[in-house]
């Protein structure tokens with residue numbers, strides 16, 4: 286067998302997923318993600334290690350920016366093949382890429398103006414990484430693949446997508462390569478979800494693969510035992526309403542916002558909380574929620590049962606999706622207790638900053654965090670108990686209640702990843718640990734070796750391997 290595998294991103298780091306596979310003259314890329322960690326962002330500007338014109342197809346696991354965010358650059362530099370993904374992934378990726386392009390354009394403009402003021406020229410790029418037009422140029426290349434439908438990629442190479450249970454439409458991708466009379470199966474885990482998450486199904490498990498690329502975002506951690514997300518959220522909401530305050534929820538647009546609505550719906554159905562106004566104040570989250578509404582076939586059993594009883598969390602009584610900036614501003618003048626779900630999830634930008642300015646200094650209000658807060662973000666400072674913040678140039682005392690609800694992770698933890706691997710009935714010829722920081726990837730690799738005795742590797746950036 287002669288199969289070439291090259292690790293072009295998310296190796297000993299979490300973002301920038303890109304894996305290159307070549308066999309029988311067909312060249313494919315699994316994911317084409319943006320690097321988001323500060324120390325790796327320069328790589329977004331590097332020329333592609335493989336000539337985009339010579340890549341036949343892209344297989345896209347899911348619509349998170351660190352998996353799809355470099356597609357516009359790939360297309361701009363000559364890729365013209367198909368981008369295979371599930372229909373939900375295609376719909377969400379389009380929303381996310383347009384948003385990313387807008388941010389790139391705005392950032393470039395800011396830099397240009399700043400450099401002009403300072404009388405500087407470069408070396409920082411004053412042109413966007415890609416523009417809205419570049420993002421739109423990808424759209425005709427998207428080719429829908431349903432779960433478990435096999436697609437022929439070329440001579441002796443086919444692929445099948447399976448539900449990864451991570452975000453709506455997310456996939457684990459299986460590639461089968463045939464050479465002479467032999468066959469090899471390579472499994473790309475993408476991001477693996479967790480069992481019993483709201484809305485999405487459990488991750489698909491596999492009993493056989495020759496080679497596995499497995500993510501390791503939480504490869505060295507066990508998720509805290511979830512006390513009870515639903516009960517905690519119910520208590521927070523009731524306390525805030527009793528106090529006559531608002532609840533501000535900084536949230537990611539994909540999956541997390543919809544999960545918050547899911548829990549509120551459940552609490553409502555059980556009469557645990559009263560009816561109150563909820564604003565999804567994020568144009569991106571609103572658009573993505575519409576994609577969820579288009580794809581009820583992707584929901585798990587509990588969610589499907591809700592929908593059957595006409596109780597969709599996305600049609601909650603009192604739920605309003607704010608669109609324009611004026612609609613967003615109008616939320617401030619509402620006197621009742623309300624909930625505002627707005628981006629960005631770590632308070633680094635977006636409309637949530639305006640809501641924080643207006644709400645964070647009133648002790649009646651609650652800021653409810655439902656996601657990971659990275660070091661160095663405004664969200665992290667607030668969660669860590671900072672007494673005074675500067676938001677949008679305004680100083681504000683932090684007087685509101687700060688609540689952090691655990692249990693929302695969309696990634697499997699160390700033991701869940703191992704459980705997923707151990708569904709294999711025979712040891713794979715090789716396991717490659719990717720999509721985790723060095724410490725996390727190595728620790729998980731060693732753990733798998735200790736638990737199974739399998740052949741496990743933690744590759745380096747741009748490592749090239751011939752699979753036999």
Ligand SMILES: [Zn+2]
Pocket residue numbers: 347349451476
């Ligand atoms: Zn993801």
